[in-house]
Amino acid sequence: QKEVEQNSGPLSVPEGAIASLNCTYSDRGSQSFFWYRQYSGKSPELIMFIYSNGDKEDGRFTAQLNKASQYVSLLIRDSQPSDSATYLCAVNRGFQKLVFGTGTRLLVSP
Amino acid sequence: DVKVTQSSRYLVKRTGEKVFLECVQDMDHENMFWYRQDPGLGLRLIYFSYDVKMKEKGDIPEGYSVSREKKERFSLILESASTNQTSMYLCASSHRGRLAGLYTDTQYFGPGTRLTVL
Numbered sequence: 152q153k154e155v156e157q158n159s160g161p162l163s164v165p166e167g168a169i170a171s172l173n174c175t176y177s178d179r180g181s182q183s184f185f186w187y188r189q190y191s192g193k194s195p196e197l198i199m200f201i202y203s204n205g206d207k208e209d210g211r212f213t214a215q216l217n218k219a220s221q222y223v224s225l226l227i228r229d230s231q232p233s234d235s236a237t238y239l240c241a242v243n244r245g246f247q248k249l250v251f252g253t254g255t256r257l258l259v260s261p
Numbered sequence: 262d263v264k265v266t267q268s269s270r271y272l273v274k275r276t277g278e279k280v281f282l283e284c285v286q287d288m289d290h291e292n293m294f295w296y297r298q299d300p301g302l303g304l305r306l307i308y309f310s311y312d313v314k315m316k317e318k319g320d321i322p323e324g325y326s327v328s329r330e331k332k333e334r335f336s337l338i339l340e341s342a343s344t345n346q347t348s349m350y351l352c353a354s355s356h357r358g359r360l361a362g363l364y365t366d367t368q369y370f371g372p373g374t375r376l377t378v379l
Contacts, residue, residue, distance in 0.1 A: 183366060194351055194370040195304075239304070247292050247311065247357060247366045248319075253303035 152177050155242050157252035165260055170227040172255050174240030177221070184216055184223045185241040185249065188234075195239055198225070230259045264288070265371035267352050273377045280339040282374050284352030291357040293335035294368065295319075295327065297348040304351065310335055311357065342378045350374045 156175045164170045172186075183202050187195035201207045201214040201223065213226040223242075227234055237254040244250045268283035286293065295307040296319075306319030308327040316327050324346060328336045335354075339346055353368040 185367065194373045197367055197369065200367055241368075243366055247355060248294075248306065248309060249366065249368055250306075251304040253301065 153252075154178060154244065154250045155240055155252040157238075157240050157255045159253060160256040161258045162255055163258045163260065164230050166230060166232060168230050168259075170230045170234065170257055170259070172225040172227075172238050172240075172257065173222060174224065174242075174252055175222045176240075176242045178242070178244065179218075179221065181242045181244070183243040184214070186212075186214060186223075186225045187239040187241060187251075189237045189239055189254065191236075198238075227257075230257075232259045232261050235259050265352055265354055265369055267350075267371040267374050269374050270372060271375050271377075273379065274339075274342050275379055276343060278339075278342045278378075280342050280376065280378075282337040282339075282350055282352075282376070284335045284337070284354075284371055285333050286335075286352075286354040286369075286371075287333065288354065288356070288369075289332065290354035290369075291332075292355045292366075292368075293329065294353040294355075295325075295335065295337045296351045296353065297321070297346075298351055298373075299348050307337065344378050346376065347378045348376060350376055 185200045186198045189195045211228045215224045239254045240252040241249040265286045296304045309317045310329040326338045352371040355368045
């Protein structure tokens with residue numbers, strides 16, 4: 152079992168819709184969770200992080216964490232074509248190191 | 262803004278060459294990381310440094326070494342480049358801190374170096 156699992160996609164949504172990206176992790180001791188966005192040929196850039204169970208909102212982005220079920224999700228409201236990218240989920244594996252999922256490719260069509 | 266820079270965006274080397282990849286961060290971060298990213302395999306940690314002259318192996322250290330002589334600079338060395346080391350190499354840095362009892366371990370990435378070994 153991989154430490155962090157994501158559906159590779161592509162996830163296709165029309166412009167203006169809500170995109171829902173999911174991630175599951177295996178280590179129950181994980182304490183911090185991150186979503187990064189990576190455009191083709193570019194490096195990952197941080198979208199947001201979450202530490203506590205529940206929702207955390209930042210603009211059009213909402214991260215949701217459920218530690219009991221060991222999943223973290225990212226919702227993107229009012230999706231735009233510029234949101235088309237690969238979204239990486241990352242989980243703290245102890246002592247400042249992160250383990251990354253392989254990413255979900257999101258395609259937003261105009 | 263955190264700035265992480267890498268010495269080259271693209272690099273082409275021959276099999277057997279010694280290759281140096283440099284990374285510099287300007288935020289006084291304690292931690293620095295080297296990853297490689299390959300299609301279908303995601304980001305894999307090669308080496309990690311949590312202080313000057315301190316290093317720790319990641320998941321795939323074979324064929325690589327690192328050097329951290331100054332806090333802001335972390336170098337990745339391919340001792341004898343091989344074709345299976347053709348990849349995108351990403352450097353990252355993070356601050357060692359705590360927030361509400363948890364590590365603040367957000368990592369910030371450099372632009373990456375696409376290395377091709379012929």
